[in-house]
Amino acid sequence: MLTTHPYDDDHLREECGVFGVFGHPEAAALVALGLHALQHRGQEAAGIVAFDGEQFHAHRGMGHVGDIFASKEVMASLEGHSALGHVRYATTGEVAMRNVQPLFADFEFGGLAICHNGNLTNSYHLRRQLVRRGSLFQSTSDTEVIVHLIATSLKHTVEDRMVEALRQVEGAYSLGALAQNGLMGVRDPLGVRPLVLGQLGDAWIIASESCALDIIGAEFVRDIEPGEIVTIDALGVHSTKPFAKARSQRFCIFEHIYFARPDSIVEGTSVYEARKRIGAELARENPIAADIVIPVPDSGVPAAIGYAQESGLPFELGIIRNHYVGRTFIEPTDQIRHLGVKLKHNANRANLQGKRVVLVDDSIVRGTTSTKIVEMVRSAGASEVHMRISSPPTTHSCFYGIATPERDQLLAARYDVRAMGRFIGADSLAFVSIDGLYRAMGEPGRDPAAPKFCDACFTGDYPIALTDHEAGKVSIQLSLLAETA
Ligand code: SF4
Numbered sequence: 001m002l003t004t005h006p007y008d009d010d011h012l013r014e015e016c017g018v019f020g021v022f023g024h025p026e027a028a029a030l031v032a033l034g035l036h037a038l039q040h041r042g043q044e045a046a047g048i049v050a051f052d053g054e055q056f057h058a059h060r061g062m063g064h065v066g067d068i069f070a071s072k073e074v075m076a077s078l079e080g081h082s083a084l085g086h087v088r089y090a091t092t093g094e095v096a097m098r099n100v101q102p103l104f105a106d107f108e109f110g111g112l113a114i115c116h117n118g119n120l121t122n123s124y125h126l127r128r129q130l131v132r133r134g135s136l137f138q139s140t141s142d143t144e145v146i147v148h149l150i151a152t153s154l155k156h157t158v159e160d161r162m163v164e165a166l167r168q169v170e171g172a173y174s175l176g177a178l179a180q181n182g183l184m185g186v187r188d189p190l191g192v193r194p195l196v197l198g199q200l201g202d203a204w205i206i207a208s209e210s211c212a213l214d215i216i217g218a219e220f221v222r223d224i225e226p227g228e229i230v231t232i233d234a235l236g237v238h239s240t241k242p243f244a245k246a247r248s249q250r251f252c253i254f255e256h257i258y259f260a261r262p263d264s265i266v267e268g269t270s271v272y273e274a275r276k277r278i279g280a281e282l283a284r285e286n287p288i289a290a291d292i293v294i295p296v297p298d299s300g301v302p303a304a305i306g307y308a309q310e311s312g313l314p315f316e317l318g319i320i321r322n323h324y325v326g327r328t329f330i331e332p333t334d335q336i337r338h339l340g341v342k343l344k345h346n347a348n349r350a351n352l353q354g355k356r357v358v359l360v361d362d363s364i365v366r367g368t369t370s371t372k373i374v375e376m377v378r379s380a381g382a383s384e385v386h387m388r389i390s391s392p393p394t395t396h397s398c399f400y401g402i403a404t405p406e407r408d409q410l411l412a413a414r415y416d417v418r419a420m421g422r423f424i425g426a427d428s429l430a431f432v433s434i435d436g437l438y439r440a441m442g443e444p445g446r447d448p449a450a451p452k453f454c455d456a457c458f459t460g461d462y463p464i465a466l467t468d469h470e471a472g473k474v475s476i477q478l479s480l481l482a483e484t485a
Helices: 027-037 072-077 123-132 143-152 158-168 253-259 271-285 301-311 340-344 368-379 417-424 434-440
Strands: 016-022 045-051 056-062 082-088 103-107 110-120 171-179 182-187 196-200 203-207 219-223 229-233 236-240 292-295 319-321 345-347 356-361 384-389 428-431
Touching: 016 027, 016 110, 016 171, 016 182, 027 045, 027 072, 027 082, 027 203, 045 110, 056 072, 056 110, 082 110, 082 171, 082 182, 103 143, 110 123, 110 143, 123 143, 143 158, 158 171, 158 182, 158 229, 182 203, 203 229, 253 271, 271 301, 271 384, 271 428, 271 434, 292 301, 301 356, 319 368, 340 345, 345 368, 356 368, 368 384, 368 417, 417 428
Parallel strands: 292 356, 356 384, 384 428
Antiparallel strands: 016 082, 016 203, 045 056, 045 082, 103 110, 110 171, 171 182, 182 229, 196 203, 196 219, 229 236, 319 345
């Protein structure tokens, strides 16, 4: 499901970020800082639940972390030595307060706050079964399915109930849960979405990305492994791997291309260096006679540096990005909306006049922004515009936690590369190949029998069953309550 917003910049959107702290007197303040560093993973809503040893305290809101947790009173109310937080960009469930995470529920064993990054691919199917058996859902979020599966489990401990619940779900998820006895971090058996473990003195941290550890001065300890449940309690850190071992792990390769922050280390790889290597591979595969290489900022910058270094062409900033275009800007009329790209990007004319330009971006989704950027660079005086993309053509939708248009809206699903180039108005268009992408990630190429990454949006090879999608989930009404944020 695609959630649109003013001045949509035509990128796929990461859905969520998770951050949790166990064992620090200012746990909630650390979580707020961590969420701030994860803001790129979701800008629609955020929440924190803290536990003070007796009671849980929650605060959730719509908008950016800095606004939701700005007041001293709010932060003072989030007492406790452990806390769990979440930033959200909805792909499943509508934009409403009832869906803002972490969700909280009172169980027979006590309270539990829970949130996740990713998407369950059989949540509608499970939800129908649960509702038939009497579960009353409060939200339309797929996370609540896990809550009800935990509630209906007959196991005794929180961990055992969690395992029983997660054995029933399919999908890509990195999950955080805060119970009275501790904090849990879980990755799905294929490890599609990231989750790392960090340490700050005696306190332990779980975070979607390592850049969120840096902001609080915590040390990166390790990635939580695919299929691993890490439980942190008064006795320390415990690890279990209760799921059947997957054939191979399938980390989302788009995290390396675009979603993760370039200052994060993901699965042992610097995201910035990986992007530069992809850019270099792009240059080797698709050279062109040109005068300068310019990125579409910010996401195209590292790949453009890699392209420039490999090709020997000078790297220049030919497009300047305005960082102050907020999501809270006035809802535009259609007439004004088409100007939106100029609010965010402007051509640096002095650099472009009479130049043959290699323009580097990370992906093309619908092609609307690429068309406007190519036109902007050309009308600023570039004599030729050659677009180079540091991912293969995005031909398929993602069902694993990334907001994607329906397949028929993806430019690469409608046209071949030559026709895409004509559509965006470029003199030439080229993408890094799927094998080139794998080479940049240190592999010999893509092994079709056992690919090392999830690359389904480029190949259509979905590693996790799409149970709901295949059953036509779009026709299922989740709630009769219409609620606005
Ligand atoms: S389909 Fe694409 S965006 Fe989605 S998890 Fe796989 S690689 Fe990532």
